Amino acid sequence: MAYTVSIFREDAPITADELLAVDGAEKFTFPGITNPKTGMTLSMGNNDMFSYNGAVFTLRKGRLEAECRHEDTPDILRPLAEALGTVIQGEEGEYY
Numbered sequence: 001m002a003y004t005v006s007i008f009r010e011d012a013p014i015t016a017d018e019l020l021a022v023d024g025a026e027k028f029t030f031p032g033i034t035n036p037k038t039g040m041t042l043s044m045g046n047n048d049m050f051s052y053n054g055a056v057f058t059l060r061k062g063r064l065e066a067e068c069r070h071e072d073t074p075d076i077l078r079p080l081a082e083a084l085g086t087v088i089q090g091e092e093g094e095y096y
Helices: 016-020 073-084
Strands: 003-008 025-027 049-052 055-060 063-068 087-090
Touching (some): 003 073, 016 025, 016 049, 049 073, 063 073
Antiparallel strands (some): 003 087, 025 049, 049 055
16 A cells, blocks of 8 residues: 655745756656567656655656655655755655
8 A cells, every 4th residue: 555745845846957966866767668579669757757765756846746655765755855955744744
């Protein structure tokens, strides 16, 4: 079962440029799949997907959203939140 956490600032949206300036943050893309009969490579991706320390999340409307499948996900994302000057909030309103 997944649990969503958001990373955000009240006063300014998070931008992709500032996110990518944080050491360890990077764009996330799914690896391509090649059709063995045609040789055509299909790839899926989303321009708003990023990763940090193994956690994958989206950037939408100036907020980062991560689906947590492990209890330590907020702890993994804490250094990122601190570098961006943001807070981490769970889907039930609690702050980490």
